[in-house]
Amino acid sequence: MTSADITGDVLDVARSLLGWRLRTIFHGERAEVALTEVEAYDGGNDPASHAYRGRTPRNLVMFGPPWHLYVYRAYGIHWCMNVVIGEEGRAAAVLLRGGVPTMGREVMVARRGRKDHLTDGPGKLCQALGVTGEDNGANLLGRGSVRLLEGELPPKIKATPRIGISNAQDRKWRFVASG
């Protein structure tokens, strides 16, 4: 298998995560979104990835088994979350950038402190769902507080360059549901 094929796997997984539901249950409060916007990052092969320069304490989770949560702080203020993809050591991940609320809207409104723009950005998504650095490393397929559930692929998907990065902008690895 060529490295291009392996990269294709990460892109395929990222694309197919659209429509899946991300559910959190903290203190008995349930909140859930259907994913509409994701970005693929391909570990050591991807200059835009946190894992590009090798294993560090922060990105350790990315080098672990797939379907775990990698959470990091951006700009000192916001939390952003990724789903680890691929075999252990691959360090590929999918950044969850946005979704639409499907359950627990009131909880999200309370956490966000506003009624609109609840989950239309990576930092907002984490805040609305109550995800923080405490959840770094969480198993998304188990019975923990953060779970990923299979959903239905949206009818149309757009591929665009990734947002907010300075490297590898020629790679259209951002996937957005439309229609």
Added chain:
DNA sequence: CTATGGATTCGCT
């Protein structure tokens, strides 16, 4: 040890 800058958001203009 210190310096740097980011996978962002919000409020104001």
Added chain:
DNA sequence: GCGAATCCATAGA
């Protein structure tokens, strides 16, 4: 549209 807010992992001395 523009800039401030704000933390800490990383890199370099």
